[in-house]
Amino acid sequence: MKPVIELRGLRKSFGATDILKGIDLVLDEGEFLVFVGPSGCGKSTLLRVIAGLEAAESGQVLIDGHDCTRAHPSERQLAMVFQSYALYPHMTVAQNLSFGMRMRGLSAAEIAVKLERAVRTLKLEPFLQRKPGELSGGQCQRVAIGRALVQQPRAFLFDEPLSNLDAELRLHMRVELAALHRELGSSMIYVTHDQVEAMTLADRIVVLRDGRIEQVGAPLDLYRNPANAFVAGFIGSPAINFFPAAALPTRAPAGAVQLGVRPEHWHCVNLGEPDAVPARVLHVERLGPLSYLYAETRQLGRLCLQLPGDLRVNVGEQLAVQPQPGWVYGFDAQGLRVSADK
Incomplete structure (x- = not known):
């Protein structure tokens, strides 16, 4: 399977504090990869380094085999969806979706084609002339995803996109995201603190602790075969x-404490x-x-x-x-x- 993003020995610090301590990881073509871990484990920082919004102290970020470690975010062909929708409140949905394309100088015909695809995929037709203040949280998040979708990126990066939604909307959006991934076949990296999101969305889960990867695997593999006590304690609810x-003692394997x-x-x-x-x-x-x-x-x-x-x-x-x-x-x-x- 072809790697889309490859991380080699990635390290990141803020002052004297080491945040990422040597991350090696591969995102394959069409894969849905989810980062989980406790607060402060480095999952959002890792996503921002991949996106180019933070600079790594050392290591490499390769995209389609090209070293993009020092490349500007706009040169990486990645699209990021944030926890806050970051929509322009004075613009309609259609204007929000097309703004980036207009700034890049795309023709009206090309904008129309990409806009139509995103609107159809995310079922945004009824909202095109509304402004963000007239939308629900779930509708705003769909617009934010649509704004990423029109970029036709090599990979989508999601930074806790559902954490501001209530429980019912989170469930609805999980289903929509899973369906979107199946329809597009795109590579996706998704950061969450919610293990239910991780277990239900991921092809593979990356469990992080204190800037290091504890284990990578399919959701049920991590549940059934945790590599250590941390992963066993983090995956599974309660x-x-x-x-x-x-x-x-009669159930204790040799060497177990x-x-x-x-x-x-x-x-x-x-x-x-x-x-x-x-x-x-x-x-x-x-x-x-x-x-x-x-x-x-x-x-x-x-x-x-x-x-x-x-x-x-x-x-x-x-x-x-x-x-x-x-x-x-x-x-x-x-x-x-x-x-x-x-």
Whole structure:
């Protein structure tokens, strides 16, 4: 598969603070790559370095095999969509979409062709004569995407584009973005703090921490086979339960000092069964088809468990739980994955 963007040993600092600490990564043709990680991990800075909005201290940014590390943003053939829509409030949607093309001196005929394609793709026909103040947040974001689309870039760069929208609109826009990617077949890099967006949109997820890549892989690969405790704790919602390996020694792989079991990988058992853990229910969140149960145990500390929604459990009740076979992850003293008990 042909690389569109290749990063080699990319480093970036602000003063004495190192933000990116040697990033090596490839975005393939047509791939949807998502950057995730906690605040301050460097994901937005990395996107801005790719776009040319920040200068790297060292390393290379290659686009279609050409070294663009020092190239001006306008020379990179990349289009960026920001968290804030950055639309001109005094212009109509049509004017916002065509403004960049007019500034670059494109002919009226060429502008019309590109504008028609973007409007049709994003279903913006009813809004062309409206101004941003007359649009919803989701409609404004579609216009911002359309403004990038008319550039016909080699790759789209999205910097948390849905974070200003409410939950229902975020869901709607996720579906639209996924459909847009399928229709265009374009290469895309997407930054988000929302792992649901990452899991549902990405071909591959890049998990960042403290300016370094912790793991790269398909969403379900990261979920099923995290490389370390950080990735295991970051991917999955609610978060994985961690506890000392000595608290459940029969399930601990060799070399493990810490174990992890996701909330969905427990079941209720009789107290006398092997590895049964007595637990007292502290809180229950009933969500219909499933419930999240928060329990206190002497053996493992507090646990979050995902159980069937029709299981009737009340606060204060005593029960016994057990990890499902094959889903106990072991991590060594450095947090590196040892194995699961598979």
